[in-house]
Amino acid sequence: MGFGTAFTDSSAINVFSLSSDAQQNLMRSYFTSTGINLNLGRVPIGGCDFSVRGYTYDDHENDTQLTKFNLTWEDYNLKMPLIKWARNLTNQNLKLKAAAWSPPIWMKTNYEFTGSSLLLDQYYQTWADYHIKFLDAYKENGLEFWAVSTGNEPATGIINIPGINSLGWTPQRQRKWIVENLFPSLHASQHSNVKLLLLDDQRLFVPFVLDELMQDESMQKYVDGFAVHWYYDQISPARILNNTHEKYPSKFIISTEASIGDMPWFIQKVRLGDWSNGEEYMANIIEDFTHWVTGWYDWNLALNQEGGPNWVDNYVDASVIVNAKNDEFYKQPLFYAIGHFSKFIPEDSVRINIVPNNENGIETVAFTTPYNATAIILFNKELLVALCSLSSVTQDDA
Structure with a gap:
């Protein structure tokens, strides 16, 4: 399916902090045949940790009918312009995949963007409708999606990993939401052809979470694929992916997030020119592709020298690091590691x-x-x- 990156608020802030010529060079490096020719894009539904504030598209208390749902300044001035620019540069079809990090806090048990939480029962349909309204709004602005996941890293909201916008799901509760709310809403909308991806979390959780989700026979027809992240792969063997393919051969597996420096919290996040980072990416991509993974996404398209901005101080490294003060950007070993694959393995x-x-x-x-x-x-x-x-x-x- 190809290779991609993520169009976060922070990525766009960094790209647009450069001069026009530098911006052009950066974007051409990613999305043209003279660059590394990426063809996949991941888009947060609303804010995520790589934003400069916590926000959603309806921060109005108990707006059950979502009458006040609206895209934000970040969509109109950051994400959408960057996505459209990438689409115009590439000679391929830029396939966009969406995922939500957190609902409006009034839908959650902890009334916070981060931390341990669940979706309140009375908002199951509202949260499904929220996804449809997002797809509608982006389509009205000329951008359609290839896939949507059932939410970014739901385990983060269960085990309370700090510093990440999240919504916790138990497999049983999420399965109920998908079967009774999300899929019927998606199927009845103008986006019925959008692919639905489960998990969007670490492969570590596949044996207990994915199998529990797929126990309902209807999930076999609702779900198109499984999205995995690379964190903690060192303690979760790749044979998990083989087992998943053998159990569900009609569903594809795709890796939708990787970054360097997430743990531990106290280390320097951005290490310019560190080829051990590039080595980690290369080894992971080969391991994934030799175990039934069909596509691979990097995380942020561009970050600053600190590894941000990030509104909850969850800094990481990136394939491109921007030094706005000097009007320059650095292509990290991560960038070249991806390019060794994306340049030669087309969709x-x-x-x-x-x-x-x-x-x-x-x-x-x-x-x-x-x-x-x-x-x-x-x-x-x-x-x-x-x-x-x-x-x-x-x-x-x-």
Whole structure:
């Protein structure tokens, strides 16, 4: 399905902080064939942690009919202009995927954007209608979506991870909402062709959450695919993805978020030129694609040198770091790591088998492209380690 990035408020703030020429160079680097040719875009429904304030599209108490629902300044001046610019640059179809981080706080048990919370029972249909109104509003402004997920990282709102806008769902409550509210509303709307993705959370939770969600037989016809994130992959084996594909072979799996520096909270988030970060991305993409993942999204398109802005101080690294003071941006190793794949594996490529030789330290994945070419991506981890070691030799040693 391709490769993508996220059109967050923070990303747009950073892009638009540059001069016109620098903006053009940055966007062409991402979305043209002379750049890394991305074709997927992730869009928050309302605010997320990578915004400069907590907000939704209806912050008016108990507006059950959503009569005061409105897009915000951030949509009209940040996200939508950036998305349209990317769409105009690419020679591909820019496929947009939407996800909500938090409902209006009056719909939640904790009355906060962050923290442990559930959706109040009386607002199940209102929250479904909210999603439809978002899709309607963006379509009225010339942007249609390929997919929508059932919510970003619902586990965050259960286990109370600080610093992230969230809504907690137990599998049983979310299944009820999807079957009785979200899917019927989506199916009855002008967006019935929009694909519905479950989870949008760590693959760590797949065995207990996804299987519980899919227990209802109707979910088999409602759901098109499963969205996973890469955090904590080191403690959740990739065979989880194989098992998922074997259980639900008609559903695709797609990786919808990755970033460096989320944990621990006290470390420096942005490390310019750190190739160990690029190494992590390359290894993860190969692991995902050799275990039935069909597409891969980076997180923020561009951040500043601190790893923000972020209204709850949840800073991370990014593939492009902007230094607005000097009117320049840095393409991080993360950017080039993605490009090693996105430049050579276009949408509708098909993964083919390749016999690995684990003794030589080279990780591989191979595809047949729509142009009847074979693309093989090789990641020589041992050579990278050797080069990093050589780069640390002092002048006296040399």
